[in-house]
Amino acid sequence: MRELFVSRADVFAVQVRRGTGWGYQPVRRSLTDEDLLDHLEGEITLGVYPALSETRWLCIDIDSRDPAVVGAVGSAFEARRIPFYLEDSGNKGRHVWVFWERPLANRKAREIGRSLGAEHEIFPKQDRVVEGRLGSLLKLPLGIHRTTGRRCVFVDSELRPYAGQLAFLKTIKRVDGERLWKRLGCDIGRKRTRTQPLTTEPLVEPAVMRPCVRRLLCRGVERGMRNRTGHAIASELHRVGVDKETGVGIMAGWNARNRPPLPSGELAAVLDSAYAELYRYGCGAGSLLRSVSNCSGPEDCEFFQRPGDPEGKRLPVVGSDDQEQAKKSRDGDQVDGKQP
Numbered sequence: 001m002r003e004l005f006v007s008r009a010d011v012f013a014v015q016v017r018r019g020t021g022w023g024y025q026p027v028r029r030s031l032t033d034e035d036l037l038d039h040l041e042g043e044i045t046l047g048v049y050p051a052l053s054e055t056r057w058l059c060i061d062i063d064s065r066d067p068a069v070v071g072a073v074g075s076a077f078e079a080r081r082i083p084f085y086l087e088d089s090g091n092k093g094r095h096v097w098v099f100w101e102r103p104l105a106n107r108k109a110r111e112i113g114r115s116l117g118a119e120h121e122i123f124p125k126q127d128r129v130v131e132g133r134l135g136s137l138l139k140l141p142l143g144i145h146r147t148t149g150r151r152c153v154f155v156d157s158e159l160r161p162y163a164g165q166l167a168f169l170k171t172i173k174r175v176d177g178e179r180l181w182k183r184l185g186c187d188i189g190r191k192r193t194r195t196q197p198l199t200t201e202p203l204v205e206p207a208v209m210r211p212c213v214r215r216l217l218c219r220g221v222e223r224g225m226r227n228r229t230g231h232a233i234a235s236e237l238h239r240v241g242v243d244k245e246t247g248v249g250i251m252a253g254w255n256a257r258n259r260p261p262l263p264s265g266e267l268a269a270v271l272d273s274a275y276a277e278l279y280r281y282g283c284g285a286g287s288l289l290r291s292v293s294n295c296s297g298p299e300d301c302e303f304f305q306r307p308g309d310p311e312g313k314r315l316p317v318v319g320s321d322d323q324e325q326a327k328k329s330r331d332g333d334q335v336d337g338k339q340p
Contacts, residue, residue, distance in 0.1 A: 001036050004099055004169060005048055005140055007056050013047035013137050015146045022146045024137055039143045040166075042151070047137040050124035054103040058113050058177075059138055060096040061089070061121040067159060070094050074157065076116045082180065083173040088161070090145030090152035097141075104177035112177070115184050142166075183211065209236055212289045213281075217250070220257030221292070227270065228288050230254070230262065232281045234274030244275045 012031045013024040024047045039046045062070055073096055077084040087095040106124040113122035125136035141152050142165055153161045162168040213236040221229045237247045255261045283289040
C-alpha cells in the first residue's frame with residue numbers, strides 16, 4: 001500500500017465527521033504501518049496527497065457508475081496497451097489508476113490523464129504544489145467510505161470486485177511514465193509563445209493522432225513547407241474522424257503559426273484536397289513525417305507497432321508517398337524546388 005500510493009512522508013489525512021457530513025483532517029507526520037492496518041480494518045479512513053512536484057500514480061475520477069462511461073475510458077487505455085486498474089470509489093463513481101515505475105512529474109502525469117480522459121477529474125490536480133501547502137487529496141483505496149459505509153475495492157472489467165484485494169495489489173504492473181508521455185505526444189507544444197497560442201488542444205485529442213502529426217499541428221513551418229505539411233495534418237484529421245467543418249478551425253489555428261500564414265483560399269484548397277479521399281502519409285526514412293516533425297522513433301511510436309486504422313491495415317512505412325500526396329493539394333509553395 002505504501003509503495004503504490006504514498007508519495008509524501010510529511011502529511012496524510014483522516015476522514016472525520018463534520019456536522020452532518022464528512023471531511024478530511026490533515027495529519028502532519030509520517031503514515032505508519034499501524035495507520036494503514038487501521039484503514040484496512042475499517043477503523044479509520046485515510047487520504048493521501050501527491051508530492052510537491054511528482055507522483056507515483058495517475059488517477060482519473062469518473063463521477064459515474066454507468067458502465068458505458070467507465071468503459072469508454074478503459075477502452076482508451078486498452079487501445080494503447082496501458083495497464084490500468086479500476087476502483088469502486090465507494091460512493092457514486094469509479095477511479096481509474098495507473099502506477100509509474102518511477103515517480104513522474106505531476107505535470108506529465110496530468111497531461112497523460114487529459115489525453116486519455118479529458119472530460120473527467122484528473123489527479124494530481126496541480127502541476128506543482130507550493131512548499132508548505134497540501135495539494136488535492138485523494139482517498140486511499142481499500143478503506144471504508146464514511147458517507148456510504150461501503151468499502152472501496154478494485155474491480156475487473158465487468159465491475160466485479162477481485163477476491164483477495166491485498167493479493168491483487170501484488171499483481172499490479174507499473175508503467176514507464178516518461179516513455180508513455182512521449183509516446184502519446186504529450187511532449188509537444190511546450191515552447192509556444194504569446195503570438196502562437198496552442199488553440200487546437202480542445203479540438204483534437206492528442207492520444208488519437210500520430211505524435212509526429214500532433215507536433216506539426218502545434219507549431220508553424222516556413223514558406224516552402226506549408227503545402228506538404230498542411231496536407232499531411234489535414235489528412236490526419238480526416239483519418240481520425242474529425243469532420244471537415246471542425247477541421248477548418250483547427251487548420252486556421254495551425255496556419256496562424258506559419259511564417260507567413262497561407263492565404264485563406266490556398267488553405268481551403270489544401271483542406272479540400274485532404275478531405276477528397278483518405279490519404280495515409282507514410283513515415284519511412286526520408287519522408288515528411290520523419291524529416292520535419294522531430295520523430296520520436298519506431299520504438300516509442302505505437303503506430304509502428306500496431307495497426308493504425310479501423311480496417312486493421314498497417315500504416316505505410318515507405319518514404320516516397322509524401323511527395324505524390326502533396327501534389328494533390330494546390331498551395332503555391334514549392335516542394336523540393338519544384339511547383340507541386
